[in-house]
Amino acid sequence: MDDHLDSEAAQTMDRKVQHIEIVAKRRTQYVGKTTLFECVEVLPKGGALESSDVTLNTEYLSKGIDAPIAISGMTGGHDALFKINKNIGEAARRLNIPMGVGSQRAMIENPRLAYTYDVKKATGSNDMLLIGNIGASKLVVYENERISKALEAISADAIAVHTNPGQESVQPEGDIDFRGAYERICELAKGIDEPVILKEVGNGISKDVAMRFRNKIYAIDVQGAGGTTWIGIETYRSKSKEGLVFWDWGIQTALSTIEVLSAFNGPVISSGGIRSSTDILKGIALGAQLCSMAEPVLKAELHNGAKGVYDYIEALEEGLRSRMAELGFSNVDELRKARVLIREPLASILRQRRVKLNPMHRSVYGRA
Numbered sequence: 001m002d003d004h005l006d007s008e009a010a011q012t013m014d015r016k017v018q019h020i021e022i023v024a025k026r027r028t029q030y031v032g033k034t035t036l037f038e039c040v041e042v043l044p045k046g047g048a049l050e051s052s053d054v055t056l057n058t059e060y061l062s063k064g065i066d067a068p069i070a071i072s073g074m075t076g077g078h079d080a081l082f083k084i085n086k087n088i089g090e091a092a093r094r095l096n097i098p099m100g101v102g103s104q105r106a107m108i109e110n111p112r113l114a115y116t117y118d119v120k121k122a123t124g125s126n127d128m129l130l131i132g133n134i135g136a137s138k139l140v141v142y143e144n145e146r147i148s149k150a151l152e153a154i155s156a157d158a159i160a161v162h163t164n165p166g167q168e169s170v171q172p173e174g175d176i177d178f179r180g181a182y183e184r185i186c187e188l189a190k191g192i193d194e195p196v197i198l199k200e201v202g203n204g205i206s207k208d209v210a211m212r213f214r215n216k217i218y219a220i221d222v223q224g225a226g227g228t229t230w231i232g233i234e235t236y237r238s239k240s241k242e243g244l245v246f247w248d249w250g251i252q253t254a255l256s257t258i259e260v261l262s263a264f265n266g267p268v269i270s271s272g273g274i275r276s277s278t279d280i281l282k283g284i285a286l287g288a289q290l291c292s293m294a295e296p297v298l299k300a301e302l303h304n305g306a307k308g309v310y311d312y313i314e315a316l317e318e319g320l321r322s323r324m325a326e327l328g329f330s331n332v333d334e335l336r337k338a339r340v341l342i343r344e345p346l347a348s349i350l351r352q353r354r355v356k357l358n359p360m361h362r363s364v365y366g367r368a
C-alpha cells in the first residue's frame with residue numbers, strides 16, 4: 001500500500017479488494033426474493049425462425065453494438081484489480097458490448113491508480129464503449145471538473161452515477177448523507193460532455209425517482225433486487241449483523257424495469273440478477289435497451305480470465321438467438337415491441353403501484 005496515502009484513500013483501496021473476495025467466496029445473492037422475471041412471459045410473434053436468421057445488434061450511446069448486453073461496473077482502484085478490468089475489457093472489446101468500471105473514487109483520491117480503470121489503453125481499443133462510475137454521495141463533494149478529469153483519464157464514453165443508500169447504511173465506513181445528490185446529478189449532466197446514467201447497485205429504482213430524472217439525464221440502469229445483494233456483502237464486512245434483517249430489501253428487477261420504463265424518457269437498462277438468456281429476452285421484451293450483469297461476469301473472469309468472460313457471454317448470446325428464433329423475433333427492435341403477459345404476483349403489484357405500462361410494449365396483464 002502507498003505510504004503517502006491518507007487513511008480514507010487506503011480504506012477505499014482495501015475495500016475494493018475485500019468486495020471481490022467476498023463475492024468470490026461467500027453467498028452474496030438474494031435469498032427470499034427473485035427478480036420477478038418468472039412472472040413475465042414473452043408471447044410468440046409467430047413463425048419460428050432459424051437462429052442464424054436472428055441478429056442481436058443494437059445501439060447504445062449513439063454507437064452500434066453487437067448484442068443488447070452490457071457488463072456492469074465493478075472494479076478498479078487497486079493494483080491487484082487491474083487484471084480483472086483488463087480481462088473483462090478484452091472480452092467486451094471482442095464481443096463489441098459496453099463495459100463499466102467500478103467507482104473511480106479511488107483514482108480521484110490517488111491518481112496513480114488511474115491505469116487500473118484504463119481498459120481502453122490496456123486492451124488497445126479506442127472503439128469500445130467504456131462507462132465511468134462514481135457514487136452519488138461522493139458526487140456531492142466532487143466538482144464537475146474533477147469528474148471530467150477522471151473520465152478523460154480513461155477516455156470514458158459516459159458516467160454511471162450510482163445511488164446506493166441500502167449499501168451505505170450497512171457499510172462500516174458508509175456515507176448515508178445523500179442530501180443534494182439529485183441536484184448534483186442534474187448539474188453534472190448539464191455541465192460535462194459525457195452522458196450521465198443513473199444506476200443503483202441491486203436495490204432498484206422506482207417510477208417516482210425515474211420521473212424526476214425525465215429530460216435530465218441520458219439513461220437509467222435499474223439494477224434491481226433479485227441478484228447480488230450489497231446489503232448482504234457489507235453485512236459480511238460489518239461487526240453489526242443488522243444487515244441480515246434487510247438482506248433482501250429492494251425493488252425487484254422486473255418491477256423496477258417496468259416502473260422506470262413507465263416514467264423515464266431515455267434508454268433503460270434492465271439489470272440486477274440477470275442470469276440467463278431468458279432473463280435477457282424478458283428484459284428487452286419489456287422495452288429495455290440493454291440488459292446488464294455483474295456477479296456472473298466476475299465469476300467467469302475469476303474462473304478463466306478473458307476467455308471465461310467471452311465464453312460466458314457468447315453462450316448467453318447463442319441462447320438469446322435461439323429463444324428469439326423459437327418465438328419468431330428476427331431482431332432486437334422487434335423483440336422490444338413484443339406482447340408480454342404479466343403473471344401474479346407482479347400483475348397485482350403493478351396495479352397497487354399504479355404503474356401504467358408503456359403502450360409501445362402492447363403488454364397485457366394476465367392471471368397465473
Ligand SMILES: Cc1cc2nc3c(=O)[nH]c(=O)nc-3n(C[C@H](O)[C@H](O)[C@H](O)COP(=O)(O)O)c2cc1C
Pocket residue numbers: 019020023072073074075101102103133160162199200201202223226227228271272273274292293294295296298
Ligand atoms: C465485485 C463487485 C463490485 C462492484 N462495484 C461497484 C461499483 O464500484 N460501482 C457500482 O456502481 N456498482 C458496483 N457493483 C454493483 C454492480 O454494478 C451491480 O449493480 C450489482 O452487482 C447487481 O448486479 P448483479 O446481480 O448482476 O451482480 C459491483 C458489483 C460487484 C459484483
